[in-house]
Amino acid sequence: MRERELLLLASLLVPDVATVTGTEKKGL
Secondary structure, three states: OOHHHHHHHHHHHHHHHHHHHHHHHHHO
């Protein structure tokens, strides 16, 4: 298992999802 790659993907995906959700809420 490549934990480092998983952590990097998680660190990139989690903030991205949070940003998109926050933007959608602000837009509405």
